[in-house]
Each structure stands twice: as C-alpha cells, then as structure tokens.
Amino acid sequence: MKVKLTDRDALIVVDMQKDFMPGGALPVPEGDKIIPRINEYVKLFEKKGLPVFYTRDWHPENHISFKGHGGIWPPHCVQGTEGAKFHEDLYIPADNKFIISKGTSQEFDAYSGFQGTILNDLLKERGVRRIFVCGVATDYCVKNTTIGGINLGYQAFVLEDAIKGVDVNPGDVERAINEMMERGAAFIKIEDIVDYK
Numbered sequence: 001m002k003v004k005l006t007d008r009d010a011l012i013v014v015d016m017q018k019d020f021m022p023g024g025a026l027p028v029p030e031g032d033k034i035i036p037r038i039n040e041y042v043k044l045f046e047k048k049g050l051p052v053f054y055t056r057d058w059h060p061e062n063h064i065s066f067k068g069h070g071g072i073w074p075p076h077c078v079q080g081t082e083g084a085k086f087h088e089d090l091y092i093p094a095d096n097k098f099i100i101s102k103g104t105s106q107e108f109d110a111y112s113g114f115q116g117t118i119l120n121d122l123l124k125e126r127g128v129r130r131i132f133v134c135g136v137a138t139d140y141c142v143k144n145t146t147i148g149g150i151n152l153g154y155q156a157f158v159l160e161d162a163i164k165g166v167d168v169n170p171g172d173v174e175r176a177i178n179e180m181m182e183r184g185a186a187f188i189k190i191e192d193i194v195d196y197k
C-alpha cells in the first residue's frame with residue numbers, strides 16, 4: 001500500500017516514556033527497539049512541515065489504575081518522576097509544542113490520547129483528517145488512541161514497524177491488531193510512504 005503524505009496528516013507518538021521501556025516500572029518488551037524508526041517518522045513529518053504530537057501517561061500518585069488503588073498496574077509514569085520522562089533517544093524537534101498528557105486526574109484512567117485531552121481540538125484546528133499512530137503499547141494506548149481517532153472521524157494509519165505491545169495475556173497484541181483493522185485502520189510501514197528514502 002502506497003501512501004502520499006498531505007497537509008491533512010499528523011503523526012501521533014504514543015507514550016514513549018522511560019517507565020514503558022525495558023528497565024522501567026511497566027516495561028513493554030523491546031519498547032526501545034522502535035525508537036530509531038519512530039525518529040525516522042518524526043523527521044519525515046517534520047521535513048514536510050506536518051505536526052507531530054507526543055502523548056504521555058501522566059498520573060498522579062495513587063492513581064486509580066495502580067494496584068491497591070483499584071487498578072492492575074504497578075505505579076508508573078507518575079507526574080514529574082524520572083520514569084515519566086520521554087526516553088532520551090526519542091527525537092523531539094526543539095520547537096515542538098505538542099505534548100499531550102493523559103490520565104492526569106486521580107479517579108480516571110485514559111488509554112486513548114483523545115480521552116480528557118485537547119488532542120482532537122488541536123487536530124481539528126489544523127485541518128488534520130488522517131492520523132498516523134506509533135509507540136506503545138499496541139494492546140493499550142496505541143489501540144485506544146487509534147480507535148478513539150476513528151470514532152472521532154479520522155482516517156487512521158498504524159505504523160506497524162513502530163509499535164510494540166505488552167501482551168499481558170498472550171494474544172492481546174494480535175487481538176488488538178485485528179480490532180483496529182476491523183475498525184478500518186490501515187497498517188503501513190515506512191517504505192509505504194511515498195518519498196521515503
């Protein structure tokens with residue numbers, strides 16, 4: 001499948017934070033392996049003057065998604081902590097203004113970058129119609145951001161060479177991919193983008 005980028009496109013990089021990388025509080029296996037490819041996508045979008053949005057999990061202490069507070073996860077991505085920072089190898093253009101924090105209130109969780117954020121408004125303001133999604137975790141925040149975007153009317157492309165999942169229950173990643181496809185998401189690789197060299 002060949003895809004030509006247009007001025008209606010935006011890149012969404014999901015949760016590339018230290019706590020989701022090997023050695024972090026809630027590691028996604030090989031989560032760091034996709035960083036070079038993500039950086040290539042960011043540079044491609046940057047070169048074309050297209051917006052790049054970075055979501056981050058940004059939880060208060062004792063967040064509802066944490067064990068002992070109603071959830072299933074070890075504490076992770078607590079606001080202001082080292083683990084909540086983006087991985088140091090992730091390329092973020094110096095002038096980038098689009099950091100989207102989610103899961104920021106104690107009593108709500110958000111697996112979608114659209115949930116409780118201004119991401120949809122920022123995309124609409126810029127006339128964006130197609131979103132290109134990469135990052136972690138395939139079976140949680142990538143899936144929910146992609147489907148959330150589809151529900152809001154965006155055409156979604158999942159960058160299959162730049163996602164990793166957790167697979168808490170074996171098969172979760174495969175099911176997530178099937179679910180996104182059933183909802184109309186297209187899966188593409190960097191070679192599918194016209195002008196990629």
Ligand code: VGL
Nearest residue numbers: 015057073136137140141
């Ligand atoms: C995520 C589990 C808990 C994710 C966030 O970014 O996919 N997963 N919080």
Ligand code: ZN
Nearest residue numbers: 057065077103
């Ligand atoms: Zn979380």
